[in-house]
Amino acid sequence: MPAITHEQAEALIQEVLEVYPDNAKKERAKHLAVNDPGISSAKKCITSNRKSLPGVMTIRGCAYAGSKGVVWGPVKDMVHVSHGPVGCGQYSRAGRRNYYTGMTGVNTFGTINFTSDFQERDIVFGGDKKLTKIIDEIEMLFPLSKGITLQSECPIGLIGDDIEAVSRKKTKETGKPVVPVRCEGFRGVSQSLGHHIANDSIRDWVLDRRDGDQRFQGTPYDVAIIGDYNIGGDAWSSRILLEEMGLRVVAQWSGDGSLSEMELTPKVKLNLIHCYRSMNYISRHMEEKYGIPWFEYNFFGPSKIAESLRAIAAHFDDKIKEGAEQVIAKYQSLADAVVTKYRPRLEGKRVMLFVGGLRPRHTIGAYEDLGMEVIGAGYEFAHNDDYDRTLKEMGEATLLFDDVTAYEFEEFSKRLRPDLIGSGIKEKYIFQKMGIPFRQMHSWDYSGPYHGYDGFAIFARDMDMTLNNPCWGKLEAPWKNAAGASATA
Amino acid sequence: MANVMIRKDPNGKLVFYLAKKDLEAHILAIEHDDAEGFGGELTLDDGSRYYVDPLTPPPKLPITVRARRL
Numbered sequence: 001m002p003a004i005t006h007e008q009a010e011a012l013i014q015e016v017l018e019v020y021p022d023n024a025k026k027e028r029a030k031h032l033a034v035n036d037p038g039i040s041s042a043k044k045c046i047t048s049n050r051k052s053l054p055g056v057m058t059i060r061g062c063a064y065a066g067s068k069g070v071v072w073g074p075v076k077d078m079v080h081v082s083h084g085p086v087g088c089g090q091y092s093r094a095g096r097r098n099y100y101t102g103m104t105g106v107n108t109f110g111t112i113n114f115t116s117d118f119q120e121r122d123i124v125f126g127g128d129k130k131l132t133k134i135i136d137e138i139e140m141l142f143p144l145s146k147g148i149t150l151q152s153e154c155p156i157g158l159i160g161d162d163i164e165a166v167s168r169k170k171t172k173e174t175g176k177p178v179v180p181v182r183c184e185g186f187r188g189v190s191q192s193l194g195h196h197i198a199n200d201s202i203r204d205w206v207l208d209r210r211d212g213d214q215r216f217q218g219t220p221y222d223v224a225i226i227g228d229y230n231i232g233g234d235a236w237s238s239r240i241l242l243e244e245m246g247l248r249v250v251a252q253w254s255g256d257g258s259l260s261e262m263e264l265t266p267k268v269k270l271n272l273i274h275c276y277r278s279m280n281y282i283s284r285h286m287e288e289k290y291g292i293p294w295f296e297y298n299f300f301g302p303s304k305i306a307e308s309l310r311a312i313a314a315h316f317d318d319k320i321k322e323g324a325e326q327v328i329a330k331y332q333s334l335a336d337a338v339v340t341k342y343r344p345r346l347e348g349k350r351v352m353l354f355v356g357g358l359r360p361r362h363t364i365g366a367y368e369d370l371g372m373e374v375i376g377a378g379y380e381f382a383h384n385d386d387y388d389r390t391l392k393e394m395g396e397a398t399l400l401f402d403d404v405t406a407y408e409f410e411e412f413s414k415r416l417r418p419d420l421i422g423s424g425i426k427e428k429y430i431f432q433k434m435g436i437p438f439r440q441m442h443s444w445d446y447s448g449p450y451h452g453y454d455g456f457a458i459f460a461r462d463m464d465m466t467l468n469n470p471c472w473g474k475l476e477a478p479w480k481n482a483a484g485a486s487a488t489a
Numbered sequence: 490m491a492n493v494m495i496r497k498d499p500n501g502k503l504v505f506y507l508a509k510k511d512l513e514a515h516i517l518a519i520e521h522d523d524a525e526g527f528g529g530e531l532t533l534d535d536g537s538r539y540y541v542d543p544l545t546p547p548p549k550l551p552i553t554v555r556a557r558r559l
């Protein structure tokens with residue numbers, strides 16, 4: 001039984017839209033919908049990937065965030081220069097929890113903020129000279145870096161610096177790739193275009209670097225993990241499952257990934273793609289150029305993991321298929337124990353999710369394994385093809401909200417009173433103050449990993465810890481709450 | 490005219506992907522798809538129709554081609 005009916009959900013949307021002026025109302029109405037799993041194409045019910053309205057509080061980021069923060073940032077042995085003023089890089093430094101192994105500052109550089117720190121002078125006279133100098137300094141101070149990417153911030157595009165020319169010159173001089181990324185924040189409507197631009201720059205500047213080089217010893221079981229950013233160790237808990245079933249993981253894109261892993265990816269047999277939104281572009285390119293098929297998998301929750309492992313194995317021979325069954329059998333008892341322990345504590349709880357471009361539809365299986373129900377879901381920057389994939393995962397009368405505004409999100413939660421909300425840090429404290437348990441679903445709330453069987457155990461524990469925390473019963477002052485007062489007396 | 494990528498899904502059905510519009514749809518009907526050539530008029534599962542210049546001999550999929558909306 002859905003918590004509310006289709007009609008009630010429609011009425012709720014209408015009511016929330018009431019406060020907007022006419023134009024805004026018309027525009028926002030297209031982004032809010034009630035799910036009907038029968039519809040095959042999302043285009044008919046929801047509009048996405050449009051510019052946010054001026055005046056509303058959106059939760060989106062910028063293209064620079066999509067490239068520097070998401071796609072390129074986790075590549076650990078390259079130096080990523082935030083090219084432009086200091087703030088964009090400094091305020092986002094090390095915020096993403098994409099774990100990596102290595103010695104920071106020696107052979108890995110993930111949590112360091114490199115910036116060209118633009119001043120007025122650089123804006124007026126151009127920053128290419130400074131950039132050249134910075135690259136020389138990086139070469140001198142960090143000789144073990146494998147390459148450099150130049151992540152453009154807004155001013156670079158505005159003043160028209162020719163970072164491509166600098167890159168070509170320096171690539172030749174140093175013999176290491178220097179990759180210009182034109183991901184100025186003002187491009188596109190959200191971080192999503194930044195993902196695309198970053199993918200394109202990988203395609204143009206990195207992917208073909210070892211095309212003629214046959215020294216890499218391939219096996220028929222080579223795969224690459226694409227679109228796993230190793231948040232809290234996600235890629236690691238995924239990788240062990242693939243390796244246990246007999247596959248060889250050649251590359252991790254890009255969590256705990258390295259430049260040479262990226263260069264070797266064109267030699268794998270299958271690309272396994274977790275985050276479709278941020279890396280489908282490069283997978284499609286590799287399919288066309290190198291004939292590598294790609295497959296979307298989902299490692300959240302035991303049901304989806306087993307389903308994905310079997311589907312991945314279906315691309316290979318019987319040895320791998322058998323390996324997959326063995327892995328599933330091996331971890332089943334662990335998964336069952338987690339479900340037995342937590343399901344009774346979480347059964348029937350209702351969840352609302354608002355995350356980037358993938359997780360609402362991917363985590364739903366994990367919630368369902370715990371007996372929980374997703375009653376509302378939305379994406380910051382998903383596109384139409386993401387909603388196509390979402391509709392069939394979500395239940396009847398699930399509320400869908402694209403690029404939700406702060407106001408709408410608050411109103412929906414007030415009315416539906418979900419038992420748990422999963423979204424980002426900006427939303428967290430508002431909802432906690434409203435008395436609704438909240439988990440950050442970008443950074444896993446400083447926990448994780450959540451992928452894989454090991455991750456599921458942590459996921460279940462975290463949801464229980466948040467939802468059944470005794471603090472939620474203590475939000476009201478004891479003297480206002482007669483029952484509470486007498487209970488403590 | 491827009492760049493589209495045509496590929497086969499795991500079930501062997503043709504998929505049409507128009508990145509600019511995030512349109513990913515199955516191709517229900519295609520004018521030429523045999524040893525002679527590939528292309529012509531396409532009908533997608535959402536009802537829209539596109540035209541791509543026929544290619545001879547038939548290309549290896551996936552392939553990026555220019556398509557025109559009809």
Ligand code: SF4
Nearest residue numbers: 062064088153154185
């Ligand atoms: S929008 Fe521009 S100035 Fe703001 S963080 Fe992004 S790149 Fe920096």
